[in-house]
Amino acid sequence: MQKIKDERLQLKNLKNIRVVFIIQTLGILALLGYDLFTKGLDGMTDNPLWFVFMISVIVNAYLSMSISVDHEKAPKSPLKGLYVSLSIVGVLSVIVGMLVSFSEGQTIWNGLLIGGIIFISFLVPVLYIYKLRKDSWDEEMSE
Template sequence: MERIKDERLQLRNLKNIRIVYIIQTFGILAILAYDLVTKGMDGMTGNPLWAVFMISAVVNAYLMMNISVDHEKQTSPKKGLYISLAVISVLSIASGVMVTLVGSNGIGSGFLIGGIILVCSLVPVIYIYLLRKRKTEEDDEEELSS
């Protein structure tokens, strides 16, 4: 197939891909919902389509961060980072304590769950901090050059 150079057709192609993506996502959700009803939660998460769905959801969330950073009003990246760090620290400590206190789990499980939550939240927080920092640097450069 010849490579499309016409910008209008490239745009059209992207719109078509979006439609296909929507249909595909609905298909995946329908299959997962069927698995959930017939085989239960474990049956659904055991399906490889679950991994596909989760990976695409995570990739989508990270790509959305690029957009939301441009969309949000100018805030200090460091301030945002400190607030987020405080929130995720409180959340992970709280969930660690909850896991230790509730049920028959030992303190080891508490540390493990708390640690996992901390690390998993740390990655997007740092990513969004870097995006905001880059944006502020770009804005500063623009102001200096103008």
């Protein structure tokens, strides 16, 4: 198979891949919806398609982050954005941790665990966006 060199054909190929991805995602959502109605939430999340769907959503989100940073009009200060994002994530994780620990039947350790998981889960994308913005900032400053 030869590599496509014509830009028009490359763009058409990318559009075809996008259509196939949309159809595939709708099919996965339909199967998961069927499992949700027939087996409930636990049955849906036990289905291996759930993991395929979650992985594809996460990969798509990370790929979209790099495009959104490249599309920003004026380069933002990466350090200021990092501080703001870390503050928001910290406050959010503390609030959720407190709400969990004050819930009936929950301990403070459960609140700390859930708050810590939320903080770490949001920390990875925040640091990734910081790296992308820092690279873009460094590239703008070197020009």
